[in-house]
Amino acid sequence: MEQTNFIWEHFGVNLWTVLAVISLPLMFVLVYALIAILAELKVSAWIQERVGPMRTGPYGILQPVAEVIKLIQKEDITPDQSSKLLYNLAPFIIFTGAYAAFAVIPFSESFVPAGIDVGLFYVFAIGSISAMGIVMGGWASSNKYSLMGAMRSVSQLISYEIPAAMAILSVVVLASSMNMQEISRAQSGYFWNWFIFGGPGDWTKIFVIPFTLGLTIIYFIASLAETNRVPFDIPEGESELVAGFHTEYSGMKFAMFFFAEYANMFVVSAILATIFLGGWNSPFGDFMQGPWWGAMWFILKAFFIVLIQIWIRWTLPRYRVDQLMYLGWKVLLPLSFICFLAISLFVMLN
Amino acid sequence: MTYPQITPYIDRMDYISAMNNEWPYVMALEKMLDIKVPEKVEYLRVIVAELNRIANHQIAVATFGLDAGAFTPFLFYFRDREYIIWILEKLSGARLLYNYFRVGGVSGDIYPEFKEEVLNVVKQVRKTNEEVMNLLIYNSIFVKRTANVGILTPEVAINFGCSGPVLRGSGIAHDLRRDEAYSVYDRFDFDIPVGKGEVGVVGDCWNRNMVRVHEMEQSCRIIEQALEQMPMEGDVKAMIPKRIKLPKGEVYMRAENPKGDLGFYIVSNGTDKPERLKARGPSFVNLSVIPEISKGYMFADLILILGSIDIVLGEVDR
Numbered sequence: 310m311e312q313t314n315f316i317w318e319h320f321g322v323n324l325w326t327v328l329a330v331i332s333l334p335l336m337f338v339l340v341y342a343l344i345a346i347l348a349e350l351k352v353s354a355w356i357q358e359r360v361g362p363m364r365t366g367p368y369g370i371l372q373p374v375a376e377v378i379k380l381i382q383k384e385d386i387t388p389d390q391s392s393k394l395l396y397n398l399a400p401f402i403i404f405t406g407a408y409a410a411f412a413v414i415p416f417s418e419s420f421v422p423a424g425i426d427v428g429l430f431y432v433f434a435i436g437s438i439s440a441m442g443i444v445m446g447g448w449a450s451s452n453k454y455s456l457m458g459a460m461r462s463v464s465q466l467i468s469y470e471i472p473a474a475m476a477i478l479s480v481v482v483l484a485s486s487m488n489m490q491e492i493s494r495a496q497s498g499y500f501w502n503w504f505i506f507g508g509p510g511d512w513t514k515i516f517v518i519p520f521t522l523g524l525t526i527i528y529f530i531a532s533l534a535e536t537n538r539v540p541f542d543i544p545e546g547e548s549e550l551v552a553g554f555h556t557e558y559s560g561m562k563f564a565m566f567f568f569a570e571y572a573n574m575f576v577v578s579a580i581l582a583t584i585f586l587g588g589w590n591s592p593f594g595d596f597m598q599g600p601w602w603g604a605m606w607f608i609l610k611a612f613f614i615v616l617i618q619i620w621i622r623w624t625l626p627r628y629r630v631d632q633l634m635y636l637g638w639k640v641l642l643p644l645s646f647i648c649f650l651a652i653s654l655f656v657m658l659n
Numbered sequence: 660m661t662y663p664q665i666t667p668y669i670d671r672m673d674y675i676s677a678m679n680n681e682w683p684y685v686m687a688l689e690k691m692l693d694i695k696v697p698e699k700v701e702y703l704r705v706i707v708a709e710l711n712r713i714a715n716h717q718i719a720v721a722t723f724g725l726d727a728g729a730f731t732p733f734l735f736y737f738r739d740r741e742y743i744i745w746i747l748e749k750l751s752g753a754r755l756l757y758n759y760f761r762v763g764g765v766s767g768d769i770y771p772e773f774k775e776e777v778l779n780v781v782k783q784v785r786k787t788n789e790e791v792m793n794l795l796i797y798n799s800i801f802v803k804r805t806a807n808v809g810i811l812t813p814e815v816a817i818n819f820g821c822s823g824p825v826l827r828g829s830g831i832a833h834d835l836r837r838d839e840a841y842s843v844y845d846r847f848d849f850d851i852p853v854g855k856g857e858v859g860v861v862g863d864c865w866n867r868n869m870v871r872v873h874e875m876e877q878s879c880r881i882i883e884q885a886l887e888q889m890p891m892e893g894d895v896k897a898m899i900p901k902r903i904k905l906p907k908g909e910v911y912m913r914a915e916n917p918k919g920d921l922g923f924y925i926v927s928n929g930t931d932k933p934e935r936l937k938a939r940g941p942s943f944v945n946l947s948v949i950p951e952i953s954k955g956y957m958f959a960d961l962i963l964i965l966g967s968i969d970i971v972l973g974e975v976d977r
Contacts, residue, residue, distance in 0.1 A: 357734040539728060540800055546728060549959050624794070626801045627728025629959045 314420040315600070330422050334411035342571045344612075346373040349619050356623045383560035390451040391557065399446030400558065400565035406438030407572035414579045415489045417589050417604040428489035429477050432580060433470070436535065439573060440466045443544070446566075447554035458553025461630060462537060462544035468637035469534035469541075475645035476528035479521070479652045480584040483508045493588030500592035505585040510659070517655045520648040525585045527645050529614070532577035534637070536570065539622040546627055578614035579607070586610045661931045662688055662903045663762065670756040672940060672974040675718055676917045678711035678747070681760035684923045686841060687912035691905045691927065694763045694897050701843045702889035703765055706777065707747060709878040709885070713784055714743045715917035716871040716878075719824075719969040723868050724795050726966035727804050732795045739787050742780045746773070762903055764896030774886050781879045788875055796872060797858075805868065806859025809952045809964035813862070819948045823919025823941050824874065825968055828854040828867030835915040847884045849877045864967035871969070874917075904931045916941050918969060942970040943977070 316333075320326045350372060354361030362369030387396060413428035415421040425431060440463050447459020481487055483504055484495045496503050505525045507514035534541040545553030555566045582588060587610075589603030597606070628636070660668075669684050670677040682704060689696060696704075721736035744754050750767050751759035759766050795801055811821070816829045826833055834851045836844040852873030854866030905927035913922035919941025926935040945968050953964050 353730075357731050358738065359734070542728065543959075546959070549962055623731050625729065626724065626795065626798060626804065628800055629804055629957060631957065632803055 314422065314424075316420075318419070333420075334414070334416075334422055335408065337416075338408065338411065338572050338575070341575055341612075342568055343373040343377075345571045345574065345615060345619075346376065346567075348616060349622075352616065352619045353623045356620070377564065380564040381561055383563075385560040385562065386557070388450060388452070388557050392449040392451070395445045395449035396557075397562070399442045399449060400562040400569070401442075402445060403439045403442030403569040404565050404572065406435060406442060407569045407576060409435045409438070410576040411572075413489050414576070415493050415583060415588055416607055417600045418490070418493070419600040420604065421490055424488065424490055427487045429481060429487045429492070429580075429584070432489075432576070433474060433477065436573075436576070437466065437470070439569060442569075443554050446558070450554075450557040452557050454550040454552075455554050455556045458544040458546075458550045458556070461550075462554060464630075465534055465537070465541060465544065465633060465637075468634055469531040469641070472527050472637065472641040472645040473531035473535065475642075475649045476524040476531070477580075477584060479524050479649045480504050482649075482653050482656050483521075489583055489588070492584055493590060496587040497590050497598075499594050500587065503585060503587040503590075513659065514655075517652055520651045520655075521585070523644065524648045524652075525581070527641050527648070528581060528585070529617075530641060531637075532581065533618065533621070534633070536573045536577055536618075538574070538618050540625040540628050541633060542622075542627055543630055543633060574615050574618055575611060578611040578618070581614055582607060582610035662905065662933065665933070665936065666760065667756065667758045669938075670758060672938060673916065673918065673921075673942065673971045674755055674973050675971055676711045676715040677755065677757050678707045678759060679715070679914070679916045680921060681757070682708055682842075683912045683914035683916075683921050685760040685762055686914065687910045687923045687925050688762045688903065688905065690912055691908070691910045691925070692762065692899070692903070694899060696763060696897055697893060697895065698843075699890045699893045700764050700895050700897070702885050703769065703895065704760065705843060705847075705885045706882055706889070707750065707759065707765075709882050710743050710746060710777070710780070712917045713875050713878050714740045716824075716875050717743075717784075719871050719917075720791065720868060723864075723963070723966040723969070724791075724801070726962050727795075727801055729795050729798075729801065732791045735787050735791060735794075739780075739783055742776075742783060746776055746780065749773075761896065763899040764894075768895045769891070774891075777882060777886060781882055784875055784879055788872060792872065796869065802858050802865060805864040805963055805967070807863050808859075808956060808960050809864045809967060810860055811862040811867070811948060811952045815948065815951055816862070819951065820944045821919065821948055822944065823916065824867055824870040825919065825945045825948070827852065828870045828967075829862035830854050830856075835913060835920060839913075841914055843885075844881075846888065847881045849881050852877060864963050867967045902931050904929065905933070913939070918942050918971070919945055938974075940974040940977075942972075942974040946970050946975055 314330060316326050316330050347370060351361045362372035365371040365375045387393060410432050412423045413421065413425060413431050443462045444459045447455040480492060484492045486492060496508065498509060502509040504521055507517040507521050537544050555563060558566060589607040591598045591602060591606055666681055666684065669680050673680050717736040717740045721733040724732045747757060748754050749770055751757040811825065811829050813829045813831050816826050816831065830853050832851045832853050837851060852870050854861045854870055856866060859865045907927060907929040909926045911922060911924045913920050920939065921941055922939035924937040925933050928934040949965065949968065953961050
């Protein structure tokens with residue numbers, strides 16, 4: 310296996326170092342999820358002119374911990390009519406799908422858990438596993454709202470995967486690699502070398518900038534739909550479907566769904582940051598460039614996109630099912646095809 | 660139950676706009692007893708009723724946004740509604756179920772900062788309305804969800820006996836405050852907002868909702884004029900007999916509730932208790948139009964159609 314991270318470089322590849330490499334992203338997800346939940350609570354409060362949680366710890370920063378403790382204490386309810394195995398398995402499958410994607414996310418130039426050459430392809434394949442978990446959970450609950458939520462979720466995921474795939478493909482064409490590290494490396498230098506601004510190149514890239522900008526937005530919209538966030542949260546639209554696919558879940562299993570949602574938010578933001586925003590590259594050339602600074606830049610960029618997702622959630626209303634399909638198939642799909650063709654043509658002529 | 664004892668129950672019919680509920684009932688009794696209410700009380704009644712109308716419309720628009728998935732405008736409106744409730748609480752002692760209107764007057768006089776506080780609330784209501792218009796009402800997703808959905812044609816609206824914003828959303832300018840100007844409403848200058856089809860078609864959910872937003876502005880105008888004309892001195896109760904005994908006979912009185920025409924039909928047998936008391940509630944009547952206007956739309960639209968009609972189940976469930 311290629312030596313893709315500093316742990317293996319220094320300590321060699323054995324059982325312990327492999328476990329360490331696996332547990333680093335897990336630890337990161339745990340900490341990140343707590344921060345993201347706090348950010349959601351606080352940002353929503355600021356948008357709505359509230360103060361948010363204030364009692365647990367200074368300025369309420371321990372609120373997510375309190376919520377996790379509360380959820381652990383809750384009774385774990387399994388409906389009588391449900392199919393027990395699938396019902397109990399679903400939350401973990403969803404989280405597995407989200408967590409498995411971390412395997413190829415390049416946190417820094419010297420740390421990516423598994424530097425496989427088809428990284429982007431892998432992320433895309435593994436991302437669909439969470440849809441399977443949603444269907445399992447929705448169907449096994451034997452609740453009509455859960456089932457409807459699950460069905461909506463899958464139809465949504467299928468329709469929005471194609472524009473997202475087009476956006477990713479365009480970057481693959483520009484970087485001529487599917488390896489996430491290679492893509493990040495291709496964008497090094499100043500921020501105008503990022504793929505959102507057409508990637509590195511001479512002045513002729515001015516023709517491709519509109520398309521890469523458009524693809525960034527298309528990918529962002531599609532990723533909102535894939536993570537079931539507002540304005541595409543119809544699988545759990547609370548005014549129609551109570552809580553959608555996780556209506557029947559309680560306690561820690563509900564927390565797993567919640568956790569997986571936040572992990573997924575980070576995954577799509579990390580991919581967006583990697584393929585369009587330069588990944589772990591500093592925006593200003595060699596200024597604060599390096600393995601440790603890189604991790605900081607990367608997490609900052611990804612978290613910024615997570616914050617935008619939170620911001621959008623508390624601002625916009627929700628689409629209807631048919632409008633969502635319309636947007637996916639008739640607007641985003643043709644637009645992403647046009648952008649892909651234009652970028653391919655540009656690369657071919659260069 | 661004697662006549663004054665009934666008023667708290669009237670509050671509980673449409674608990675979101677209790678002030679407006681009490682008014683037609685009290686007016687019916689006053690009409691029967693032939694009591695002239697002091698000028699100050701008339702203005703005070705107008706002000707509290709319009710404040711309550713604003714509070715009601717704020718809940719209606721806020722929860723309609725909530726049905727569409729927008730949470731933030733909901734909290735904006737609830738913050739403002741709190742200011743209105745504080746004023747009404749200072750006047751009547753209660754936050755929601757006021758029991759404020761009495762035969763021949765109201766239960767409590769105004770307090771010194773009343774005028775100033777009401778004017779501040781009016782300012783705040785306008786500011787929030789502007790914010791919500793930008794944030795929610797003209798948001799393209801919201802327009803897509805609500806325009807051209809649940810179209811209530813004027814004919815159907817009239818045939819089903821709809822009233823209030825539901826009827827006006829269909830483009831019919833019917834408002835009892837102007838058409839049967841009770842109390843002192845003939846002294847104010849205000850418009851009757853109707854659905855204009857600015858977005859979508861007249862009578863759809865968006866226009867019904869928009870009528871409420873515009874009505875808040877008109878209520879603000881009425882409040883400002885009423886505060887100007889209102890005599891600040893004087894008693895808030897007319898001379899009334901200790902035991903209210905209605906003469907034999909019957910009376911029907913109606914007024915413009917935030918949700919539509921609210922009418923009370925009272926049959927008196929000459930004692931201090933009514934023989935019969937019938938309320939014509941707007942929510943109950945407006946709700947009956949749902950099967951008619953929700954045909955052919957999606958499941959998700961049904962929630963919005965119900966939200967746009969703005970019912971209170973305390974009055975529907977009888």
